[in-house]
Amino acid sequence: MKKAIASVLLCALMAALAFSVPARAQGTPARTDYQATRHYYDSLIAGPNPNLAALTLLMTMMPKGGDLHHHYSGAIYVETFLDWIKQRAYCIYRADNTELKANKFRIETKPGDLGTAARALCLDIDQVRDPSRNDFYRELLSRWSDKDFKDHFQQQVAPDQHFFDTFGYFGSFSDDDYNQGLRLLKARAIAENVQYIETMLRSAPASDNPALARAVNELRPDASPARIEAALGPLHEFLTRDDATAKGVAAYLDSIDAAAAGIDDGEFKMRFQAYVVRSEQPAKVFAGLYSAFAAVNARRRVVAVNIVGPEDGIVSMRDYSLHMRMFAFLKQKYPAVRLSLHAGELTLGMVPPEGLQSHIREAVEVAGAERIGHGVDIVYERDALGLLRTMRERGVAVEINLTSNAFILGVKNEAHPVLVYRQQGVPFVISTDDAGVSRNNLSGEYMLYVSRYKPSYDALKETVFNSIRYSFLSDAEKAAELKGLAQRFAVFEARARALANGAPAKPK
Numbered sequence: 001m002k003k004a005i006a007s008v009l010l011c012a013l014m015a016a017l018a019f020s021v022p023a024r025a026q027g028t029p030a031r032t033d034y035q036a037t038r039h040y041y042d043s044l045i046a047g048p049n050p051n052l053a054a055l056t057l058l059m060t061m062m063p064k065g066g067d068l069h070h071h072y073s074g075a076i077y078v079e080t081f082l083d084w085i086k087q088r089a090y091c092i093y094r095a096d097n098t099e100l101k102a103n104k105f106r107i108e109t110k111p112g113d114l115g116t117a118a119r120a121l122c123l124d125i126d127q128v129r130d131p132s133r134n135d136f137y138r139e140l141l142s143r144w145s146d147k148d149f150k151d152h153f154q155q156q157v158a159p160d161q162h163f164f165d166t167f168g169y170f171g172s173f174s175d176d177d178y179n180q181g182l183r184l185l186k187a188r189a190i191a192e193n194v195q196y197i198e199t200m201l202r203s204a205p206a207s208d209n210p211a212l213a214r215a216v217n218e219l220r221p222d223a224s225p226a227r228i229e230a231a232l233g234p235l236h237e238f239l240t241r242d243d244a245t246a247k248g249v250a251a252y253l254d255s256i257d258a259a260a261a262g263i264d265d266g267e268f269k270m271r272f273q274a275y276v277v278r279s280e281q282p283a284k285v286f287a288g289l290y291s292a293f294a295a296v297n298a299r300r301r302v303v304a305v306n307i308v309g310p311e312d313g314i315v316s317m318r319d320y321s322l323h324m325r326m327f328a329f330l331k332q333k334y335p336a337v338r339l340s341l342h343a344g345e346l347t348l349g350m351v352p353p354e355g356l357q358s359h360i361r362e363a364v365e366v367a368g369a370e371r372i373g374h375g376v377d378i379v380y381e382r383d384a385l386g387l388l389r390t391m392r393e394r395g396v397a398v399e400i401n402l403t404s405n406a407f408i409l410g411v412k413n414e415a416h417p418v419l420v421y422r423q424q425g426v427p428f429v430i431s432t433d434d435a436g437v438s439r440n441n442l443s444g445e446y447m448l449y450v451s452r453y454k455p456s457y458d459a460l461k462e463t464v465f466n467s468i469r470y471s472f473l474s475d476a477e478k479a480a481e482l483k484g485l486a487q488r489f490a491v492f493e494a495r496a497r498a499l500a501n502g503a504p505a506k507p508k
């Protein structure tokens with residue numbers, strides 16, 4: 001059955017290719033591989049209905065450099081989580097029952113401790129996958145990810161709520177075996193010609209000092225920079241001297257090294273971003289940021305700091321400027337630490353218009369971010385043109401996540417600001433955000449990018465090279481990766497040329 005479908009798809013693809021590739025005129029000088037690829041690519045994106053199937057094939061083959069906006073737990077597909085739950089002999093509740101403390105679709109990690117009634121409510125993975133429970137299985141896939149969301153209209157929560165809720169199901173379980181997960185992500189990356197990932201694996205540890213935390217937690221949202229500094233100073237001083245904090249950072253770095261064991265080789269590299277969650281109490285955010293900065297400063301595999309979580313949340317909106325001041329405070333003390341910040345993952349209607357006017361600017365100008373994650377509300381920013389100019393001049397790159405933005409924000413097609421960034425010469429990269437939750441991959445993101453926005457082949461290549469250029473690798477590593485990327489393009493263009501000519505592509 002599968003074979004039949006595959007051959008039908010192949011025939012359709014061949015027909016599409018044959019239809020779209022113009023025959024070379026007699027006497028035309030032979031094209032180089034690059035020219036042939038460019039010509040073929042142009043033919044696929046031409047017209048009102050780009051050749052999506054052939055573009056998907058081409059984008060899958062194309063080297064894509066790095067994926068710079070990548071959340072580890074969001075990158076794992078539900079099917080993989082189920083494999084891991086089976087290995088651990090955990091179970092999943094099939095129904096809600098308050099008395100038995102059962103929550104439908106939640107993982108139970110201690111099935112042996114359950115009473116008979118509760119155990120009967122909790123399904124082993126083989127039971128979850130039993131064809132007789134297909135309805136439950138499909139519903140689980142759609143609750144743990146964005147699958148089928150757009151095809152159902154009854155009793156739905158808002159898409160952004162749905163998206164962030166998915167992490168509640170597998171979030172606590174996803175740290176079970178980082179190394180296994182990273183190996184899987186590496187294999188997936190290599191299969192789609194990706195050579196580098198910068199992932200957000202774990203949040204940075206945060207120490208507590210209730211006495212010093214109070215002054216930070218009591219800061220008013222409109223506190224002056226001087227007052228903020230005065231509150232942060234003593235807590236920072238404490239953290240730098242606190243033994244438990246130092247041990248926490250060391251353990252954090254060791255856990256990242258253990259997770260990354262065996263990942264880097266000549267074909268693929270992975271680096272990590274330490275992050276904090278923006279909905280936490282201010283002192284906790286600051287303590288986490290301190291640890292994150294210390295982790296980057298140790299110059300091991302953690303290369304940058306980020307801040308995550310829904311940006312339109314009550315605390316996120318209230319404390320946004322305070323968070324940026326915290327970054328500024330720590331940046332002064334540790335200027336070599338690089339920042340990529342989620343900023344402007346908002347659009348009109350999510351918050352009042354005033355809430356759309358300054359997040360990206362503050363991330364760039366106050367915090368000192370070198371990359372911006374999403375940057376979708378740029379068109380609503382105060383003096384957006386001035387900000388775009390600053391970003392262009394400083395080389396602040398924007399991480400564009402098309403599927404995620406379409407799902408969470410409803411911003412897509414011509415409404416997506418990638419066109420504004422492109423027109424204003426602001427560098428950007430294409431990234432996945434949460435491929436497992438979105439059920440996509442980086443090739444799929446590129447397919448959306450080229451079919452919707454039709455960049456020239458040269459501009460497309462530039463965007464791919466940006467994904468290494470604007471990575472947080474060291475200069476020497478970057479040079480090596482850029483060289484490797486150029487070699488990959490030479491191989492790709494030779495294969496694309498063969499594909500364009502109708503010959504079967506040679507194996508790699």
Ligand SMILES: [Zn+2]
Nearest residue numbers: 071342373433
């Ligand atoms: Zn993200």
